[in-house]
Amino acid sequence: MEVILARPRGFCAGVNRAINVVNKALEVYQPPVYVLHEIVHNTHVIRELEEKGAVFVEQLEDIPKGSIAIFSAHGVSQAVKERANELGLRTINATCPLVSKVHRRVSLLNKINYDVVVIGHKGHPEVEGTCGHASGSVHVVSSPDEVQCLQVNTPSRVGYVTQTTLSIDDTAEMLKALRRRFPEISAPSRTDICFATSNRQTAVRELSKAVDLILVVGSKNSSNSNRLREVAQKNNIPAHLIDHAGEIERGWLDKARRIGITAGASAPEHLVTELVAWLRENYKVRTVREMDGVDETICFQLPPI
The missing domain is CATH 3.40.50.11270 (Rossmann fold)
Structure with a gap:
C-alpha cells in the first residue's frame, strides 16, 4: 500500500x-x-x-x-x-476576514436597493450570519432549480454572494442559472469561495488521478470537509469522511493499493499523523509521500483582545 x-x-x-x-x-x-x-x-x-x-x-x-x-x-x-x-x-x-468581506458586500448591495442572492446551504451558521447583515431583500438559494422560483423587486438590480466553503463546481452551475435568469446580475470582484477552500478542492482533484481511495479527515458538520469528499466522488474515486482513524471500515481498504489522505480546513494535522500511524500499524505501507501543491502563506491578524 x-x-x-x-x-x-x-x-x-x-x-x-x-x-x-x-x-x-x-x-x-x-x-x-x-x-x-x-x-x-x-x-x-x-x-x-x-x-x-x-x-x-x-x-x-x-x-x-x-x-x-x-x-x-x-x-x-x-x-x-x-x-x-x-x-x-x-x-x-x-x-x-473573508466572511466579513461577504457581510460588507451584502450591506452595500442593500444600501443601493439591490436584492441579494446568497448562494449557500440553508441553515448553515455562515449563511445565517450573512443574511443577518441584510437591511433589505435577501434570498438564499441552494440549487439551480431554486433560482427559477426567485421573486425579486427589480430584475436589473440583483447581486449575489456565496458561502465561502462551497464546491467550486456546484457554484458554477448555480451561477449559470443566475446569469440566465438575471443577465445584469452584480458579481463580486473576486469569488467569495475562499482561497483555502479552492486550493483544497484543486488538490483533491489532482490526488484523484493517482489513488484508488481518498480518506477525508473532518467532522460531519464541516461544510468544506464534505465538499472535499464530494469532489473526489465526482472524479470517480471512492471517498469517506472520517473524524478520526477509528471510524475507518476495513472493507473500504480491501482493494486499495494507493490511498489518498486530505483534511478539511478545520481539521488539525495531528489527526492526519494519527491516521497514517494507524495505517502503518494495520497494513503494509511501503511509502508515505506528500503530493506537490500550493504553499499557503497568508496569515490573518488577531482582532483586539
Whole structure:
C-alpha cells in the first residue's frame, strides 16, 4: 500500500485565527471564556478548547453578564451583535476576514436597493450570519432549480454572494442559472469561495488521478470537509469522511493499493499523523509521500483582545 497526502490540507488561515483568538482570550482573561456556537466545525478542536476552559453555548442568554463572548469563525448577524451589547457581554469577533468581506458586500448591495442572492446551504451558521447583515431583500438559494422560483423587486438590480466553503463546481452551475435568469446580475470582484477552500478542492482533484481511495479527515458538520469528499466522488474515486482513524471500515481498504489522505480546513494535522500511524500499524505501507501543491502563506491578524 502507498499513501499520498494532499497538499494543501488541514487548517486554513481563518481557522488558525479563530482558534488563536480563543487561546489568547483564555490567556488574557482566564477561564471561563464563552464562545457562541462552535468556533470551527471540528469535534477535536472543540474538545481541546473545552479542556482549556472554553465554554460553548448556543444562546447568548446562557452567558453570564460581563463575561467574554467570542463570535465563531462563521460569523454572526448584526442582531446577535446588538443583543450581546444589550446583555452586557464583552465581545470578541473571531469571524474569518473573508466572511466579513461577504457581510460588507451584502450591506452595500442593500444600501443601493439591490436584492441579494446568497448562494449557500440553508441553515448553515455562515449563511445565517450573512443574511443577518441584510437591511433589505435577501434570498438564499441552494440549487439551480431554486433560482427559477426567485421573486425579486427589480430584475436589473440583483447581486449575489456565496458561502465561502462551497464546491467550486456546484457554484458554477448555480451561477449559470443566475446569469440566465438575471443577465445584469452584480458579481463580486473576486469569488467569495475562499482561497483555502479552492486550493483544497484543486488538490483533491489532482490526488484523484493517482489513488484508488481518498480518506477525508473532518467532522460531519464541516461544510468544506464534505465538499472535499464530494469532489473526489465526482472524479470517480471512492471517498469517506472520517473524524478520526477509528471510524475507518476495513472493507473500504480491501482493494486499495494507493490511498489518498486530505483534511478539511478545520481539521488539525495531528489527526492526519494519527491516521497514517494507524495505517502503518494495520497494513503494509511501503511509502508515505506528500503530493506537490500550493504553499499557503497568508496569515490573518488577531482582532483586539
